[in-house]
Amino acid sequence: MSRNVSEKAETPRRVLVGVSAGIAAYKTPELVRRLRERGCEVRVAMTRGAKEFITPLTLQAVSGHRVHETLLDVEAEAGMGHIELARWADDIVVAPATADLLARLAAGMADDLLTTAVLASRARLWLAPAMNHVMWDHPAVRQNIATLEQRGARTLGPGSGSQACGEEGYGRMLAPGEIADAVTAGSEALAGKRFVVTAGPTYEALDPVRFIGNRSSGRMGFAVAEALAEAGAEVTLIAGPVHLSARGGIERIDVRTAAEMRDAVMAQLPADAFVSVAAVADYRPASRSDEKIKRSGESMQLELVPNPDILREVAGLSPRPFVVGFAAETSDVGENARAKLEAKSLDLIAANRVGDDCGFDAGENALVVYSSDREWDLGSASKTALAEKLVSVIAEQMENA
Numbered sequence: 001m002s003r004n005v006s007e008k009a010e011t012p013r014r015v016l017v018g019v020s021a022g023i024a025a026y027k028t029p030e031l032v033r034r035l036r037e038r039g040c041e042v043r044v045a046m047t048r049g050a051k052e053f054i055t056p057l058t059l060q061a062v063s064g065h066r067v068h069e070t071l072l073d074v075e076a077e078a079g080m081g082h083i084e085l086a087r088w089a090d091d092i093v094v095a096p097a098t099a100d101l102l103a104r105l106a107a108g109m110a111d112d113l114l115t116t117a118v119l120a121s122r123a124r125l126w127l128a129p130a131m132n133h134v135m136w137d138h139p140a141v142r143q144n145i146a147t148l149e150q151r152g153a154r155t156l157g158p159g160s161g162s163q164a165c166g167e168e169g170y171g172r173m174l175a176p177g178e179i180a181d182a183v184t185a186g187s188e189a190l191a192g193k194r195f196v197v198t199a200g201p202t203y204e205a206l207d208p209v210r211f212i213g214n215r216s217s218g219r220m221g222f223a224v225a226e227a228l229a230e231a232g233a234e235v236t237l238i239a240g241p242v243h244l245s246a247r248g249g250i251e252r253i254d255v256r257t258a259a260e261m262r263d264a265v266m267a268q269l270p271a272d273a274f275v276s277v278a279a280v281a282d283y284r285p286a287s288r289s290d291e292k293i294k295r296s297g298e299s300m301q302l303e304l305v306p307n308p309d310i311l312r313e314v315a316g317l318s319p320r321p322f323v324v325g326f327a328a329e330t331s332d333v334g335e336n337a338r339a340k341l342e343a344k345s346l347d348l349i350a351a352n353r354v355g356d357d358c359g360f361d362a363g364e365n366a367l368v369v370y371s372s373d374r375e376w377d378l379g380s381a382s383k384t385a386l387a388e389k390l391v392s393v394i395a396e397q398m399e400n401a
Helices: 005-010 023-037 056-063 081-088 099-106 113-119 133-137 139-150 176-184 219-230 258-268 310-315 333-343 383-400
Strands: 014-019 041-046 091-097 124-129 159-162 168-172 194-199 234-239 251-254 273-276 283-285 304-306 322-329 348-353 364-370 375-382
Touching: 014 023, 014 056, 014 081, 014 113, 023 041, 023 056, 023 091, 023 176, 041 056, 041 081, 041 113, 081 113, 091 099, 091 113, 091 176, 099 113, 099 124, 099 139, 124 139, 124 176, 133 139, 133 168, 194 219, 194 258, 219 234, 219 383, 234 258, 258 310, 273 310, 273 383, 310 322, 322 333, 322 383, 333 348, 333 364, 348 383, 364 383, 375 383
Parallel strands: 014 041, 014 091, 091 124, 194 234, 194 273, 234 251, 273 322, 322 348
Antiparallel strands: 159 168, 283 304, 348 364, 364 375
Protein backbone atom coordinates (compact mmCIF):
# COMPACT_ATOMS: atom_id res chain seq x y z
CA MET A 1 0.00 0.00 0.00
CA SER A 2 1.79 3.14 -1.17
CA ARG A 3 1.41 6.65 0.17
CA ASN A 4 2.76 9.96 -1.04
CA VAL A 5 5.32 11.94 0.95
CA SER A 6 2.84 14.17 2.74
CA GLU A 7 0.75 11.20 3.87
CA LYS A 8 3.86 9.44 5.24
CA ALA A 9 4.75 12.50 7.25
CA GLU A 10 1.36 12.45 8.99
CA THR A 11 0.65 8.73 9.21
CA PRO A 12 2.85 6.23 11.07
CA ARG A 13 4.26 3.42 8.94
CA ARG A 14 2.18 0.32 9.62
CA VAL A 15 4.29 -2.80 10.04
CA LEU A 16 3.02 -6.34 10.43
CA VAL A 17 5.71 -8.46 12.13
CA GLY A 18 5.38 -12.15 11.35
CA VAL A 19 6.97 -14.66 13.73
CA SER A 20 7.76 -18.22 12.62
CA ALA A 21 9.02 -21.15 14.68
CA GLY A 22 12.72 -20.54 15.31
CA ILE A 23 14.83 -19.96 18.40
CA ALA A 24 15.59 -16.46 17.10
CA ALA A 25 12.00 -15.56 18.00
CA TYR A 26 13.41 -14.36 21.32
CA LYS A 27 14.70 -11.31 19.37
CA THR A 28 11.29 -10.39 17.99
CA PRO A 29 10.03 -8.38 21.00
CA GLU A 30 13.13 -6.20 20.67
CA LEU A 31 12.40 -5.76 16.95
CA VAL A 32 8.86 -4.62 17.78
CA ARG A 33 10.27 -2.13 20.29
CA ARG A 34 12.81 -0.80 17.78
CA LEU A 35 10.15 -0.33 15.11
CA ARG A 36 7.91 1.53 17.54
CA GLU A 37 10.83 3.75 18.58
CA ARG A 38 11.13 4.72 14.90
CA GLY A 39 7.52 5.83 14.81
CA CYS A 40 5.91 2.69 13.38
CA GLU A 41 2.59 1.22 14.39
CA VAL A 42 3.16 -2.51 14.83
CA ARG A 43 0.91 -5.55 14.80
CA VAL A 44 2.13 -9.13 15.24
CA ALA A 45 1.08 -12.40 13.61
CA MET A 46 2.45 -15.72 14.84
CA THR A 47 2.56 -19.21 13.42
CA ARG A 48 1.42 -22.03 15.67
CA GLY A 49 4.98 -23.28 16.10
CA ALA A 50 6.27 -19.81 17.04
CA LYS A 51 4.25 -19.99 20.26
CA GLU A 52 6.55 -22.81 21.39
CA PHE A 53 9.40 -20.27 21.54
CA ILE A 54 7.71 -17.08 22.74
CA THR A 55 4.28 -16.27 24.12
CA PRO A 56 1.67 -14.08 22.42
CA LEU A 57 1.31 -12.17 25.69
CA THR A 58 4.91 -10.94 25.49
CA LEU A 59 4.42 -9.63 21.96
CA GLN A 60 1.08 -8.10 22.89
CA ALA A 61 2.77 -6.20 25.72
CA VAL A 62 5.50 -4.71 23.52
CA SER A 63 3.27 -3.98 20.50
CA GLY A 64 0.29 -2.59 22.36
CA HIS A 65 -2.09 -4.75 20.29
CA ARG A 66 -3.45 -8.25 20.61
CA VAL A 67 -1.46 -10.80 18.68
CA HIS A 68 -3.02 -12.43 15.62
CA GLU A 69 -2.86 -16.22 15.60
CA THR A 70 -5.96 -17.52 13.83
CA LEU A 71 -6.67 -17.58 10.11
CA LEU A 72 -10.42 -17.15 10.54
CA ASP A 73 -10.76 -14.63 13.36
CA VAL A 74 -14.23 -14.10 14.88
CA GLU A 75 -13.09 -10.69 16.19
CA ALA A 76 -11.94 -9.46 12.77
CA GLU A 77 -14.08 -7.75 10.17
CA ALA A 78 -16.25 -10.46 8.56
CA GLY A 79 -14.08 -13.00 10.39
CA MET A 80 -11.34 -12.59 7.78
CA GLY A 81 -8.35 -11.61 9.91
CA HIS A 82 -5.82 -12.21 7.18
CA ILE A 83 -7.56 -9.79 4.80
CA GLU A 84 -7.79 -7.14 7.49
CA LEU A 85 -4.06 -7.42 8.23
CA ALA A 86 -3.11 -7.61 4.56
CA ARG A 87 -4.93 -4.36 3.76
CA TRP A 88 -3.66 -2.64 6.92
CA ALA A 89 0.10 -3.19 6.50
CA ASP A 90 2.56 -1.00 4.62
CA ASP A 91 5.32 -3.51 5.36
CA ILE A 92 5.35 -7.17 6.40
CA VAL A 93 8.50 -8.22 8.23
CA VAL A 94 8.96 -11.94 8.87
CA ALA A 95 11.51 -12.30 11.66
CA PRO A 96 12.61 -14.96 12.14
CA ALA A 97 11.94 -16.48 8.72
CA THR A 98 12.65 -20.20 9.06
CA ALA A 99 13.48 -22.55 6.20
CA ASP A 100 9.98 -24.01 6.49
CA LEU A 101 8.32 -20.62 6.29
CA LEU A 102 10.44 -19.63 3.28
CA ALA A 103 9.53 -22.87 1.51
CA ARG A 104 5.83 -22.34 2.11
CA LEU A 105 5.95 -18.76 0.87
CA ALA A 106 7.97 -19.74 -2.22
CA ALA A 107 5.43 -22.46 -3.00
CA GLY A 108 2.57 -19.98 -2.65
CA MET A 109 1.00 -21.88 0.22
CA ALA A 110 -1.59 -20.22 2.43
CA ASP A 111 -2.04 -22.73 5.22
CA ASP A 112 -1.96 -20.39 8.22
CA LEU A 113 -2.63 -16.76 9.08
CA LEU A 114 0.86 -15.46 8.30
CA THR A 115 1.34 -17.06 4.88
CA THR A 116 -2.20 -16.16 3.87
CA ALA A 117 -1.71 -12.51 4.90
CA VAL A 118 1.50 -12.33 2.85
CA LEU A 119 -0.21 -13.69 -0.25
CA ALA A 120 -3.19 -11.37 0.18
CA SER A 121 -1.12 -8.20 0.64
CA ARG A 122 0.58 -5.69 -1.65
CA ALA A 123 2.77 -4.50 1.23
CA ARG A 124 6.55 -4.61 0.98
CA LEU A 125 7.77 -8.00 2.19
CA TRP A 126 10.94 -8.23 4.29
CA LEU A 127 12.46 -11.59 5.24
CA ALA A 128 14.98 -12.02 8.07
CA PRO A 129 16.18 -15.62 7.71
CA ALA A 130 17.34 -17.54 10.78
CA MET A 131 18.53 -21.14 10.64
CA ASN A 132 21.53 -23.43 10.93
CA HIS A 133 24.33 -22.42 8.54
CA VAL A 134 24.28 -25.75 6.71
CA MET A 135 20.55 -25.37 6.18
CA TRP A 136 21.09 -21.83 4.89
CA ASP A 137 23.59 -23.15 2.34
CA HIS A 138 21.22 -25.88 1.09
CA PRO A 139 20.29 -25.40 -2.59
CA ALA A 140 16.58 -25.73 -1.80
CA VAL A 141 16.70 -22.85 0.69
CA ARG A 142 18.74 -20.69 -1.69
CA GLN A 143 16.31 -21.41 -4.51
CA ASN A 144 13.37 -20.47 -2.31
CA ILE A 145 15.06 -17.19 -1.35
CA ALA A 146 15.87 -16.47 -5.00
CA THR A 147 12.26 -17.16 -5.99
CA LEU A 148 10.91 -14.83 -3.33
CA GLU A 149 13.37 -12.08 -4.23
CA GLN A 150 12.41 -12.36 -7.88
CA ARG A 151 8.85 -11.67 -6.74
CA GLY A 152 9.96 -8.54 -4.91
CA ALA A 153 10.77 -9.73 -1.38
CA ARG A 154 13.67 -8.04 0.36
CA THR A 155 16.07 -10.25 2.32
CA LEU A 156 17.73 -8.92 5.48
CA GLY A 157 20.72 -11.06 6.35
CA PRO A 158 21.34 -13.57 7.63
CA GLY A 159 24.40 -12.57 9.61
CA SER A 160 27.36 -14.72 10.54
CA GLY A 161 28.48 -15.89 13.96
CA SER A 162 27.86 -18.45 16.68
CA GLN A 163 24.51 -20.22 16.53
CA ALA A 164 22.22 -21.85 19.09
CA CYS A 165 23.36 -25.28 17.88
CA GLY A 166 26.94 -24.46 18.89
CA GLU A 167 28.21 -24.14 15.32
CA GLU A 168 29.29 -21.02 13.45
CA GLY A 169 28.46 -19.56 10.06
CA TYR A 170 25.83 -17.59 8.16
CA GLY A 171 22.34 -18.15 9.50
CA ARG A 172 21.92 -15.80 12.47
CA MET A 173 18.98 -13.43 12.35
CA LEU A 174 20.19 -9.85 12.04
CA ALA A 175 20.09 -7.63 15.11
CA PRO A 176 16.64 -6.07 15.65
CA GLY A 177 18.05 -2.57 15.24
CA GLU A 178 19.52 -3.42 11.83
CA ILE A 179 16.21 -4.84 10.66
CA ALA A 180 14.27 -1.83 11.93
CA ASP A 181 16.72 0.56 10.23
CA ALA A 182 16.33 -1.23 6.90
CA VAL A 183 12.55 -1.27 7.03
CA THR A 184 12.28 2.41 7.94
CA ALA A 185 15.04 3.67 5.63
CA GLY A 186 12.43 4.84 3.15
CA SER A 187 14.15 4.32 -0.20
CA GLU A 188 16.49 2.09 -2.15
CA ALA A 189 19.23 4.48 -3.21
CA LEU A 190 20.72 2.17 -5.84
CA ALA A 191 17.59 0.56 -7.25
CA GLY A 192 18.04 -0.22 -10.92
CA LYS A 193 21.86 -0.03 -10.76
CA ARG A 194 24.07 -3.00 -11.60
CA PHE A 195 27.31 -3.55 -9.66
CA VAL A 196 30.24 -5.91 -10.13
CA VAL A 197 32.15 -6.53 -6.89
CA THR A 198 35.34 -8.51 -6.30
CA ALA A 199 36.25 -10.05 -2.93
CA GLY A 200 38.88 -12.20 -1.26
CA PRO A 201 42.41 -13.16 -2.26
CA THR A 202 43.75 -14.77 -5.38
CA TYR A 203 46.01 -17.82 -5.25
CA GLU A 204 48.84 -18.15 -7.76
CA ALA A 205 50.07 -21.74 -8.05
CA LEU A 206 53.71 -22.78 -7.71
CA ASP A 207 52.93 -26.47 -8.10
CA PRO A 208 49.89 -28.71 -7.49
CA VAL A 209 50.03 -28.17 -3.70
CA ARG A 210 51.65 -24.75 -3.13
CA PHE A 211 50.61 -21.23 -4.02
CA ILE A 212 51.37 -17.56 -3.40
CA GLY A 213 48.46 -15.83 -1.68
CA ASN A 214 47.53 -13.43 1.10
CA ARG A 215 45.47 -13.36 4.27
CA SER A 216 42.34 -11.71 2.87
CA SER A 217 39.24 -13.42 4.25
CA GLY A 218 36.82 -11.82 1.76
CA ARG A 219 34.62 -10.51 4.57
CA MET A 220 34.84 -6.87 3.52
CA GLY A 221 34.00 -7.64 -0.10
CA PHE A 222 31.08 -9.84 0.88
CA ALA A 223 29.84 -7.13 3.27
CA VAL A 224 30.01 -4.53 0.49
CA ALA A 225 28.13 -6.82 -1.91
CA GLU A 226 25.40 -7.39 0.67
CA ALA A 227 25.14 -3.69 1.53
CA LEU A 228 24.76 -2.86 -2.17
CA ALA A 229 22.04 -5.48 -2.51
CA GLU A 230 20.26 -4.02 0.53
CA ALA A 231 20.37 -0.62 -1.19
CA GLY A 232 18.47 -2.10 -4.13
CA ALA A 233 21.35 -2.78 -6.52
CA GLU A 234 21.70 -5.85 -8.72
CA VAL A 235 25.01 -7.37 -7.61
CA THR A 236 27.42 -9.84 -9.17
CA LEU A 237 30.08 -10.94 -6.68
CA ILE A 238 33.31 -12.41 -8.06
CA ALA A 239 35.03 -14.19 -5.19
CA GLY A 240 38.49 -15.63 -4.79
CA PRO A 241 39.02 -18.74 -2.64
CA VAL A 242 37.17 -17.95 0.62
CA HIS A 243 35.06 -19.82 3.15
CA LEU A 244 32.04 -17.53 3.10
CA SER A 245 28.43 -17.68 1.95
CA ALA A 246 26.77 -14.83 0.09
CA ARG A 247 23.19 -14.10 1.00
CA GLY A 248 20.37 -14.80 -1.42
CA GLY A 249 19.86 -12.47 -4.36
CA ILE A 250 23.56 -11.97 -5.09
CA GLU A 251 24.96 -13.70 -8.16
CA ARG A 252 28.26 -15.30 -7.20
CA ILE A 253 31.14 -16.37 -9.45
CA ASP A 254 34.05 -18.26 -7.86
CA VAL A 255 37.60 -17.89 -9.21
CA ARG A 256 41.08 -18.76 -7.97
CA THR A 257 43.74 -16.78 -9.84
CA ALA A 258 44.10 -13.13 -10.80
CA ALA A 259 43.77 -14.04 -14.48
CA GLU A 260 40.51 -15.88 -13.79
CA MET A 261 39.22 -12.91 -11.79
CA ARG A 262 40.12 -10.52 -14.60
CA ASP A 263 38.29 -12.65 -17.17
CA ALA A 264 35.22 -12.95 -14.92
CA VAL A 265 35.10 -9.18 -14.34
CA MET A 266 35.36 -8.36 -18.04
CA ALA A 267 32.64 -10.89 -18.85
CA GLN A 268 30.27 -9.08 -16.47
CA LEU A 269 30.79 -5.63 -17.99
CA PRO A 270 29.26 -3.27 -18.91
CA ALA A 271 27.80 -2.36 -15.52
CA ASP A 272 26.93 0.84 -13.71
CA ALA A 273 29.74 0.43 -11.18
CA PHE A 274 32.73 -1.74 -10.32
CA VAL A 275 33.91 -2.09 -6.70
CA SER A 276 37.29 -3.79 -6.43
CA VAL A 277 37.59 -5.04 -2.85
CA ALA A 278 39.62 -8.17 -3.67
CA ALA A 279 43.25 -8.37 -2.61
CA VAL A 280 44.48 -9.44 -6.03
CA ALA A 281 48.03 -10.79 -6.15
CA ASP A 282 50.31 -8.31 -7.92
CA TYR A 283 52.60 -11.07 -9.17
CA ARG A 284 52.44 -14.75 -10.10
CA PRO A 285 55.17 -17.35 -10.68
CA ALA A 286 56.59 -17.20 -14.18
CA SER A 287 56.07 -20.95 -14.46
CA ARG A 288 54.13 -23.62 -12.61
CA SER A 289 55.53 -27.05 -11.93
CA ASP A 290 53.24 -29.90 -12.92
CA GLU A 291 54.60 -31.96 -10.05
CA LYS A 292 55.25 -31.14 -6.42
CA ILE A 293 58.57 -29.34 -6.04
CA LYS A 294 60.82 -31.54 -3.91
CA ARG A 295 63.06 -30.20 -1.16
CA SER A 296 66.70 -30.32 -2.22
CA GLY A 297 68.43 -28.58 0.67
CA GLU A 298 69.71 -25.90 -1.68
CA SER A 299 68.49 -22.31 -1.97
CA MET A 300 65.85 -21.70 -4.62
CA GLN A 301 65.13 -18.69 -6.79
CA LEU A 302 61.58 -17.88 -7.82
CA GLU A 303 60.84 -15.70 -10.84
CA LEU A 304 57.65 -13.64 -10.62
CA VAL A 305 55.83 -11.81 -13.41
CA PRO A 306 53.14 -9.12 -13.09
CA ASN A 307 49.48 -10.07 -12.94
CA PRO A 308 46.88 -8.10 -14.90
CA ASP A 309 45.91 -4.81 -13.22
CA ILE A 310 42.15 -5.36 -13.21
CA LEU A 311 41.31 -2.06 -11.56
CA ARG A 312 43.36 0.04 -13.97
CA GLU A 313 41.95 -1.85 -16.96
CA VAL A 314 38.33 -1.32 -15.92
CA ALA A 315 38.92 2.36 -15.13
CA GLY A 316 40.40 2.79 -18.62
CA LEU A 317 37.38 1.43 -20.47
CA SER A 318 35.21 3.64 -22.64
CA PRO A 319 32.44 3.89 -21.71
CA ARG A 320 33.52 3.15 -18.17
CA PRO A 321 31.58 2.26 -15.03
CA PHE A 322 31.82 4.21 -11.79
CA VAL A 323 35.01 2.70 -10.31
CA VAL A 324 35.78 2.19 -6.62
CA GLY A 325 39.11 0.77 -5.48
CA PHE A 326 40.53 -0.37 -2.15
CA ALA A 327 44.01 0.39 -0.83
CA ALA A 328 45.32 -1.94 1.87
CA GLU A 329 48.47 -0.33 3.21
CA THR A 330 50.90 -1.01 6.05
CA SER A 331 52.12 2.62 6.23
CA ASP A 332 51.41 6.10 4.85
CA VAL A 333 47.84 5.02 4.20
CA GLY A 334 46.40 8.34 3.05
CA GLU A 335 49.35 9.28 0.85
CA ASN A 336 49.46 5.88 -0.86
CA ALA A 337 45.70 5.79 -1.34
CA ARG A 338 45.59 9.21 -3.00
CA ALA A 339 48.45 8.24 -5.29
CA LYS A 340 46.58 5.08 -6.33
CA LEU A 341 43.36 7.07 -6.86
CA GLU A 342 45.14 9.42 -9.28
CA ALA A 343 47.37 6.88 -11.01
CA LYS A 344 44.48 4.55 -11.84
CA SER A 345 41.89 7.27 -12.56
CA LEU A 346 39.41 6.02 -9.94
CA ASP A 347 36.24 7.74 -8.78
CA LEU A 348 36.68 6.66 -5.15
CA ILE A 349 39.19 4.71 -3.12
CA ALA A 350 38.65 3.21 0.33
CA ALA A 351 41.86 2.99 2.33
CA ASN A 352 42.68 0.91 5.36
CA ARG A 353 45.77 -0.08 7.27
CA VAL A 354 46.58 -3.79 7.32
CA GLY A 355 49.09 -5.78 9.29
CA ASP A 356 49.41 -8.44 11.93
CA ASP A 357 46.71 -6.93 14.14
CA CYS A 358 44.16 -5.38 11.79
CA GLY A 359 42.50 -5.46 8.38
CA PHE A 360 42.82 -8.90 6.84
CA ASP A 361 40.99 -11.82 8.45
CA ALA A 362 39.47 -9.64 11.18
CA GLY A 363 35.86 -8.88 12.05
CA GLU A 364 36.44 -5.13 12.26
CA ASN A 365 38.14 -2.62 10.03
CA ALA A 366 38.71 1.13 9.68
CA LEU A 367 38.19 2.98 6.42
CA VAL A 368 38.83 6.43 5.00
CA VAL A 369 37.32 7.09 1.57
CA TYR A 370 38.92 9.53 -0.88
CA SER A 371 37.74 11.19 -4.06
CA SER A 372 39.72 13.72 -6.08
CA ASP A 373 38.49 16.56 -3.86
CA ARG A 374 36.94 15.06 -0.72
CA GLU A 375 37.46 12.50 2.00
CA TRP A 376 35.14 10.62 4.33
CA ASP A 377 36.45 9.11 7.56
CA LEU A 378 34.13 6.15 8.18
CA GLY A 379 35.80 5.32 11.48
CA SER A 380 36.45 1.91 12.99
CA ALA A 381 33.56 -0.55 13.12
CA SER A 382 32.41 -3.97 12.01
CA LYS A 383 32.91 -4.68 8.32
CA THR A 384 29.13 -4.87 7.93
CA ALA A 385 28.66 -1.37 9.38
CA LEU A 386 31.54 0.05 7.33
CA ALA A 387 30.14 -1.49 4.16
CA GLU A 388 26.82 0.26 4.75
CA LYS A 389 28.59 3.60 5.24
CA LEU A 390 30.68 3.05 2.13
CA VAL A 391 27.60 2.26 0.06
CA SER A 392 26.01 5.52 1.22
CA VAL A 393 29.07 7.42 -0.05
CA ILE A 394 29.00 5.52 -3.35
CA ALA A 395 25.29 6.23 -3.86
CA GLU A 396 25.80 9.95 -3.13
CA GLN A 397 28.76 10.25 -5.52
CA MET A 398 27.06 8.29 -8.31
CA GLU A 399 24.03 10.54 -8.04
CA ASN A 400 26.22 13.63 -8.33
CA ALA A 401 28.49 12.28 -11.05
